[in-house]
Amino acid sequence: SELLELSEYPTLLHAYSSLMEIKRNILIDIATKIPFDAGVYYRFDDYHDQLIPEAWICGEFRPEKVLRGKGISGLTLERKRSLFVPDRKTHPSFIDIKEEAFIQGSFISVPVFTDKNFMGVITLSRDNEKSDAFGVEHRYMLEILAAFLSSEMSSRLLYNELEDSYFSTVSSLTRALEAKDSYTKGHSERVMDFAVGTAQMLNLSFESVRKIKYAAILHDIGKIGVSDDIITKDSSLTDSEYGEIKKHTEIGYDIINDSGMFSEIKDLVRYHHEKIDGSG
Amino acid sequence: SELLELSEYPTLLHAYSSLMEIKRNILIDIATKIPFDAGVYYRFDDYHDQLIPEAWICGEFRPEKVLRGKGISGLTLERKRSLFVPDRKTHPSFIDIKEEAFIQGSFISVPVFTDKNFMGVITLSRDNEKSDAFGVEHRYMLEILAAFLSSEMSSRLLYNELEDSYFSTVSSLTRALEAKDSYTKGHSERVMDFAVGTAQMLNLSFESVRKIKYAAILHDIGKIGVSDDIITKDSSLTDSEYGEIKKHTEIGYDIINDSGMFSEIKDLVRYHHEKIDGSG
Known part of the structure; x- marks a missing residue:
């Protein structure tokens, strides 16, 4: 017994x-x-x-x-x-x-x-x-x-090892993408440090902090699908160029949606330029 | 007992x-x-x-x-x-x-x-x-x-789920990167299908096929760090532009090296333009 x-x-x-x-x-x-x-x-x-x-x-x-x-x-x-x-x-x-x-x-x-x-x-x-x-x-x-x-x-x-590798791959890609432009260089990592720091101060759960970390490092990943000329342009953007750059949230959403994970994260990426009143 | x-x-x-x-x-x-x-x-x-x-x-x-x-x-x-x-x-x-x-x-x-x-x-x-x-x-x-x-x-x-998600993220990123240029669109996925098909015909082990799949989908990922102008340029490249584009194998190597996994894959990515005689 x-x-x-x-x-x-x-x-x-x-x-x-x-x-x-x-x-x-x-x-x-x-x-x-x-x-x-x-x-x-x-x-x-x-x-x-x-x-x-x-x-x-x-x-x-x-x-x-x-x-x-x-x-x-x-x-x-x-x-x-x-x-x-x-x-x-x-x-x-x-x-x-x-x-x-x-x-x-x-x-x-x-x-x-x-x-x-x-x-x-x-x-x-x-x-x-x-x-x-x-x-x-x-x-x-x-x-x-x-x-x-x-x-x-x-x-x-084993799982933690694979997850670390996943995260490192994603952050190296973000780093390489942002390194092309001195204006964006290191941006996502700074956002991540700030967001994770805030989440930890608020005593959010381990699982929530993890989601916020991924959402922060991935929030601009959609810029991979936007032309460099538009991203690095010094002068003000034309309407059609502005339309192009606005697509990065949708492209980011699609990339994360394809991954099959992160169901909450994809919306954080899609709506990260939305303001409190719903505009943005 | x-x-x-x-x-x-x-x-x-x-x-x-x-x-x-x-x-x-x-x-x-x-x-x-x-x-x-x-x-x-x-x-x-x-x-x-x-x-x-x-x-x-x-x-x-x-x-x-x-x-x-x-x-x-x-x-x-x-x-x-x-x-x-x-x-x-x-x-x-x-x-x-x-x-x-x-x-x-x-x-x-x-x-x-x-x-x-x-x-x-x-x-x-x-x-x-x-x-x-x-x-x-x-x-x-x-x-x-x-x-x-x-x-x-x-x-x-659980492990397979995370790995599927990892792979999907990486291939969506590749797809978004290549979609900007009709010349490269779908290139890495075609390379992957061809390489994996060949590996399977050769009866390579499950683990080898897995590595080849990742190496194929990631082989051009370093282009994320090369300017669009150079990648999409129709006319012939200047020496300095050609120097830039050649960097994509090194950038890809660094990205995969950071991931901590794929120790064999990183060399496949680094040397994918090398010819049999060592030139390339």
């Missing part, structure tokens, strides 16, 4: 708004499924080849950095597979090491990793004096939870 | 190159963890509100479409939660329904869904005459496998 709860974890994970929020809640979420007396989530620090505690529930004990191969968590990092220690006190490998929360207790420790990266280690322990020791089934349960966590974290990392 | 195998499923899922390949292997993969006599993966057909069999292992029995609420799989669709039928023959709800592979047998049926979409149903059965009946633990195991499957499928769908 403990198994029943495990398959709910992905739904919980999906609901978190960011990777940081997932990490902050790892141990609280695990505690509802596998009760423990002390638990730590360590992030793997690739550069120094060590584990850094990022989240923990362990009473007064304050977890420290762990070197590869040292103690239970360090051994999990070294071996890249889960470890079950029914009684730490009698286990030959750990008799001399004092970095864990309890000396007298049972431990389970599992790696969190994807096909690309080793991400971290989760180590749980139960104090012999307070609780029953972990059984081997708890090891398998924690492995399943860690596998859900790995999937979610790696899918978010 | 059966649990041990479950947490390996995500690694298996990650390795599949496409959603189609995942679906094709669902039942083979499940069979290695929960042995069954007959199993079907049904895709949910939103429009007709029914289940369509997409993959199955069930001997001579050929699964058919299932209406909401009908039989075991239809009930799983209706209730959106898993169903365990220890003995179908004595179960009051299913006595009159004959669409399943075995009348005398035990069944487990679980939904596959994400926070956004109902995706499908997996139904497994064991024939009373051949195998022991499923226990309740098998229901929980199948729920865990279905949760892994849901995570993987929804993360791939």
Whole structure:
């Protein structure tokens, strides 16, 4: 029946708004499924080849950095597979090491990793004096939870990577377009900085700030379809030239509409020259 | 100990190159963890509100479409939660329904869904005459496998959606840029169709075809930074104008370099006017 709860974890994970929020809640979420007396989530620090505690529930004990191969968590990092220690006190490998929360207790420790990266280690322990020791089934349960966590974290990392790339492409294009004219150079990026700064001061949601960021960087992208002569003309524009330049909002709207995303953004781009009274 | 195998499923899922390949292997993969006599993966057909069999292992029995609420799989669709039928023959709800592979047998049926979409149903059965009946633990195991499957499928769908949007944005921009000049209009899309067609005929990998598609649509994107006058000029170019237009490969390289992706593509864009002998 403990198994029943495990398959709910992905739904919980999906609901978190960011990777940081997932990490902050790892141990609280695990505690509802596998009760423990002390638990730590360590992030793997690739550069120094060590584990850094990022989240923990362990009473007064304050977890420290762990070197590869040292103690239970360090051994999990070294071996890249889960470890079950029914009684730490009698286990030959750990008799001399004092970095864990309890000396007298049972431990389970599992790696969190994807096909690309080793991400971290989760180590749980139960104090012999307070609780029953972990059984081997708890090891398998924690492995399943860690596998859900790995999937979610790696899918978010991949998605964020693609989104960063998307945004960089779009802003490089804007930059290249505006660089042709000293009058517009850097304009969209300045608008973006101002708009995002304002949105953050207003405490808008992460999702709203993201939309505003895209709308700002894309608001003049329709100028890609307007002739340079008109955009860079120093003297005043004829009526037909003015008609041409006004099309940039519609061209921008069409470009964003084609993308299939950003349903709210396309209207921000289309109507960015509209005034409060509807003229513009 | 059966649990041990479950947490390996995500690694298996990650390795599949496409959603189609995942679906094709669902039942083979499940069979290695929960042995069954007959199993079907049904895709949910939103429009007709029914289940369509997409993959199955069930001997001579050929699964058919299932209406909401009908039989075991239809009930799983209706209730959106898993169903365990220890003995179908004595179960009051299913006595009159004959669409399943075995009348005398035990069944487990679980939904596959994400926070956004109902995706499908997996139904497994064991024939009373051949195998022991499923226990309740098998229901929980199948729920865990279905949760892994849901995570993987929804993360791939989300990623594909963002990638489609990225590609559409980039091709709309190319289209808008080229539309200003009847000489270049539709050029990059024609190049793309030709290049992708060639790549497919050569049976290049999915990943290679994807790179070629992006390289083709982006190969002239650097023209965004070159003045229209030069691009659309009918008469022959002066040396300095020719120098300007030659910059479009470098500007394109910079734009793609900024994106952080496409490390191979940027060189394709930079050197797309190079000839076999290195001149160009």
